[in-house]
Amino acid sequence: MKNICYFTLFAFLLTSIRCTSDDSLASTGTNSSYSSMIAVGNYLYQVDPTFITTYNVTDPRDPVEIDKQNLGFEIETVYHFSGILFVGSARSLYIFEIGDNGIPIEKSETSYGTFQAGQTPCDPVISDGDYAYVTLTTTTSSANSSCFRPEPFNKLLIYDVANISNPILISEREMVDPRGLSIDGNFLFVCDGINGLMVFDKSDIENITEIGHLAGQTTRDVIARDDLLIVIGEDQLRQYDYSDITAIVALGILEF
Numbered sequence: 001m002k003n004i005c006y007f008t009l010f011a012f013l014l015t016s017i018r019c020t021s022d023d024s025l026a027s028t029g030t031n032s033s034y035s036s037m038i039a040v041g042n043y044l045y046q047v048d049p050t051f052i053t054t055y056n057v058t059d060p061r062d063p064v065e066i067d068k069q070n071l072g073f074e075i076e077t078v079y080h081f082s083g084i085l086f087v088g089s090a091r092s093l094y095i096f097e098i099g100d101n102g103i104p105i106e107k108s109e110t111s112y113g114t115f116q117a118g119q120t121p122c123d124p125v126i127s128d129g130d131y132a133y134v135t136l137t138t139t140t141s142s143a144n145s146s147c148f149r150p151e152p153f154n155k156l157l158i159y160d161v162a163n164i165s166n167p168i169l170i171s172e173r174e175m176v177d178p179r180g181l182s183i184d185g186n187f188l189f190v191c192d193g194i195n196g197l198m199v200f201d202k203s204d205i206e207n208i209t210e211i212g213h214l215a216g217q218t219t220r221d222v223i224a225r226d227d228l229l230i231v232i233g234e235d236q237l238r239q240y241d242y243s244d245i246t247a248i249v250a251l252g253i254l255e256f
Contacts, residue, residue: 031079033124033180034221038080043102047071047078047087052096054103067103081127084164088125093134095164107164112136112157124221128183131205132159132167135178135190154178156190158205171206180221180232187245189229191219197231199245212248214240 031038037046044055044063052075054067074090085104087094092111096104112123112134125134134157156178158171177193188200188208197219199212214231221232229240229248239251 032221032223033079033126033182034077035079036077038078038085040080040083040085040098041102043098045078045080045085045104047075049073049075051075052078052085052087052104056102066101069104069106077124079124079126081129084127084129086125086127086132088123088134090123093125093132093159093167095132095161095167097164108167110159110167110169124180126181126183127161130160130162131170131202132161133157133181133183133188134159135175135181137175137178137193156181158208171208173208179219182222182224184224187224187242189222189224191222191231193220194218197222197229199242199248211245214248 036048037044039057042056042058044057046053046055050070050073052069052071053065055063056066057063071087071089071094075087076090077088079086079088083098085096085098087096092109094106095108095110096106099105123134123136125132127133136153136155136157138153154175154177156173156175157169159167160170161167175190175192175198176195179191179193181188181190183189183202186201186203188202190198190200192198196213196215196217198210199214200208201211202208217231217236217238218234219231220234223230224242227241227243229242231238231240235256237254237256241249241251
């Protein structure tokens, strides 16, 4: 029941901020890094462990499936930025350009590398248009998680995606238990699981600098927008004001 409440609550919070404008595919919305579906203009994109499916939602009461593409296996998340879809899987980053007809056109598939036998990292991805930010994790506090593996692999990867047909890995950073992430300007917020929330200055993209750490909580996902942080943990939602990034202020906690 707790997991159901978690996803229901988070989905409710996202409905008002993750859809883009109807007038242009170039418009950018804000969606959770763990989103498995997102609306862009008159189209809805949904990923499941194997496919990315496109729906025409001109009439939201009667969505029409117009495309379905097989991406293999272990497909996990989808993120939109300015007409580009970033799809995360356990082993690769997929990048699609949204065509004039709303159907995504695959531009690249970038492997994260070779993992030890039995390792299947969980992998959300976000982008600011210039770079894509990926977290990979195989550790968890719960052995029931699909990310649980005997050998840990916990990293933040940053790719240059100026050429979406050829992403280039430019930086990687060891983390404790990296999960969801969000960006706002030069600030990068990364949920580090049992290690709390990490805040980085990414103005020097190849050498990001830690400028904040909210410890004492287990974090799973985060949305940063207009100086407001929404941080999801195992059994609570926390809100923070980060108008002064050097002194982030807690606003409240909602238990669930």
